[in-house]
Amino acid sequence: MLVGVQSRANGGLSQQIGDGYLAAVVSFGSGLLLLSILTLCSPAARAGLGRLREEVRSGGYPVWGLLGGTCGAFFVLSQGLVASVIGLALFTVGIVAGQVLGGLVMDRIGLGPGGRVNPTPQRIVGTVLAVVAVAIAVSADIGGGNAVWLAVVPLVAGVGMAWQSAVNGLVRAAARSAIAATFVNFVVGTALLAVLAGVSIAIRGWPAAWPASPWLYIGGLLGVLFIALATILVRTAGVLLLSMSNVAGQLIAAVLLEAGLPLAGGVTVGLLIGAAVALAAVVIAAIPGRPSPRRPSSE
Numbered sequence: 466m467l468v469g470v471q472s473r474a475n476g477g478l479s480q481q482i483g484d485g486y487l488a489a490v491v492s493f494g495s496g497l498l499l500l501s502i503l504t505l506c507s508p509a510a511r512a513g514l515g516r517l518r519e520e521v522r523s524g525g526y527p528v529w530g531l532l533g534g535t536c537g538a539f540f541v542l543s544q545g546l547v548a549s550v551i552g553l554a555l556f557t558v559g560i561v562a563g564q565v566l567g568g569l570v571m572d573r574i575g576l577g578p579g580g581r582v583n584p585t586p587q588r589i590v591g592t593v594l595a596v597v598a599v600a601i602a603v604s605a606d607i608g609g610g611n612a613v614w615l616a617v618v619p620l621v622a623g624v625g626m627a628w629q630s631a632v633n634g635l636v637r638a639a640a641r642s643a644i645a646a647t648f649v650n651f652v653v654g655t656a657l658l659a660v661l662a663g664v665s666i667a668i669r670g671w672p673a674a675w676p677a678s679p680w681l682y683i684g685g686l687l688g689v690l691f692i693a694l695a696t697i698l699v700r701t702a703g704v705l706l707l708s709m710s711n712v713a714g715q716l717i718a719a720v721l722l723e724a725g726l727p728l729a730g731g732v733t734v735g736l737l738i739g740a741a742v743a744l745a746a747v748v749i750a751a752i753p754g755r756p757s758p759r760r761p762s763s764e
Contacts, residue, residue, distance in 0.1 A: 466715065466717060466718040467687045467690055467691050467714075468687070468691055468711065468715050468718075469553070469557060469714065469715045469716075469717070469718025469719045469722060470683075470687060470718060471492075471541075471544070471683075471684045471687040471688055471691070472544045472548050472553055472556060472557065472715075472719070473548075473553050473719075473722045473726060473728065474492075474680060474681050474682070474683055474684045474687070475488055475489065475492050475541060475544040475545050475548070475684040476544050476545060476548035476549040476553065476556075476728045477549070477676075477678075477681050477726075477728065478491065478492075478545065478676065478681040478682065478684070479544070479545030479546065479549050480549045480728070481675070481676040481681065482672035482674075482675060482676070483669075483672060484545075484662075484665055484666075484669060484672060485542060485544075485545030485546035485549070486542065486545070486546075486658070486661045486662040486664075486665035487662045487665060487666065487672065488545040489538065489541045489542040489544070489545050489661075489662070490655065490658040490659050490661070490662040491682065491685070492541050492544075492684030492685045492688060493537070493538060493541055493651060493654045493655045493658050493685060493688065494655050494658075494659070494685065495682065495685030495686070496651050496655075496684075496685030496686065496688045496689045497648075497651040497652060497655045497685070499685065499686060499689055500644070500647055500648045500651050500689055501648070503644055503648075504644060504645070504648050507642075507644055509642050509644070510644035510645045510648065511645075512642070513640035513641055513642025513644070513645030513646075514640065514642075514645045514648070514649075516639065516640050516641060517636065517639050517640040517645060517649070520639045520640075525639075526636075526639045530632055530635050530636060530639075531632075531636065531649055531653060532632070532653055533629040533630075533632035533633045533636065533650050533653070534629070534649070534650040534651060534652065534653030534654030534655075534657070535625075535653060535654065535657055536622075536625030536626060536629040537625075537626070537650055537651075537654045537688070537692065538653075538654035538657045538658045539621075539622055539625055540560075540622045540625060540626055540629075541654070541658070541684070541688065542658065542661070543556075543618050543619055543622045544556070544684075546618075547615050547618045548619075548728055549728050550615060551615050551616065552723055552727065552728050552736070553719045553722055553723045553727070553728050554602075554719045554720050554723040554732055554736045554740060555602050555616060555736055555739075556616075556619045556719070557619070557712075557715050557716060557718075557719035557740075558598055558599055558602045558616075558619075558716070558719075558736070558740055558743050559599055559602075559616045559617070559618070559619030559622075559623065560619045560620075560622060560623040560626070560712065560715060561595055561598065561623065561712040561715060561716060561743045561746075561747070562595040562596050562598060562599045562620055562623060563619065563620040563621060563623020563625070563626070563627070564623040564624070564627050564708040564711065564712050565591060565592050565595035565623075565708060565712065565746060565747070565750060566592055566595065566596065566620075566623070566624060566627075567623060567624035567625070567626065567627025567628060567708070568627045568630075568703075568706075568707070568708035569584055569588055569589070569592045569750075570624075570627070571627050571628060571630075571631045572584070572703050576628070576631040576632070576635075582703050585752075587749050587750055587751075587752045588750045590746075590749050590750070591746040591747065591748075591749040591750025591751070592746070592750065593746075594742055594743070594745060594746035594749065595742075595743055595746040595747075595750075597742060597746075598739045598740070598742040598743035598746060599616055599620060599739065599743075600739075601735060601738050601739040601742055602616070602735055602736050602738075602739025602740070623712075626708075627708050629692075629695075630696070630699045630707055630708070631699065633646050633647070633650055633692065633695065633696045633699070634646075634695075634696055634699035634700055636649055636650070636696070637696045637697070637700070643693050643697050644693070646696045647689060647692045647693045647696055650692055650696075651689070651692070695707060695711070706750075706751055710747075710751070712743070712747055713744060713747045713748075716740050716743055716744050716747075717744075719740070720732060720736070720737070720740050723736070
């Protein structure tokens, strides 16, 4: 549910200042500031960064495994650029489908720290239903045009979030510190977004005014909490089941927020049906598979 509130805050900030790139770097940058303070105050986190540096230097950990923050940056950027156009509920349905699909793939190839997890029939059915949910949610906007193709953006961002959770779990395993892993994620994401925001400011100029509402600036704090929790839980839950529990909260928060504080057209019947189908996909995919029968011992 924290991610749903973060999407609403970042989308609202983007609407207010008229620059989704700058809103994204404010969100990620504030999270990085908070993590920098935590890292300085935590000997375990500093030791974790040292271990991670040695692992990378010795070739024991791949450099590409440090780039989970790029997907986090894309997700936060899409919150500002897309959620404010298509609405929080439809945006979240797209994120849900992407996370479910991405979680299935990441577990299948064994990218997460928990190793390879073979897909069960329930997980396959849940993944298909999640994609169907997006089709239902955008069906009412087919004639409008924009919402249909824009829904692809959160779908891709959702896949990226699943990859981010898997990679950050590997970073935590190498550093043996959730704070260190989250810090690396925010350093990479903030660096990327700072470049994009710099280009945007050079073209558009600095916003004329900034909103006074404090809650529009809490995206960074919520992102830190979410990334840290995901980094800790992915090892035991697996990428797909972590995505399942994550998106269930996102769906509930998104529908409530779009009903009370809409970013676009509010809640429609199509969005409610799409969210319900996506939630059903989460429940079905989270059902544990039947354990394989053990062969009798020959001894």
